Amino acid sequence: MGAEILDSFPAGGPRGSWPAEQKAAELRKAGQPVEVVMDLESDRFLVVAGRR
Structure with missing residues (x-):
């Protein structure tokens, strides 16, 4: 993927x-x-640093 992952959460919430x-x-x-x-x-679900 190459993006910086800031946090992650299970999909089955x-x-x-x-x-x-x-x-x-x-x-x-x-x-x-x-x-x-x-x-x-x-x-x-991954929260990743935005790409510009």
Whole structure:
């Protein structure tokens, strides 16, 4: 992948819970460009440093 992974969360969280998106929103609010991507091999959502 080559991107810096800042955090990761299991894909099987409770219905209506989006912890990766919540973490990304916190980081964006602090001025850090990030995005959430799905890693199919590990079945996890990754919060990665944004690509410019």
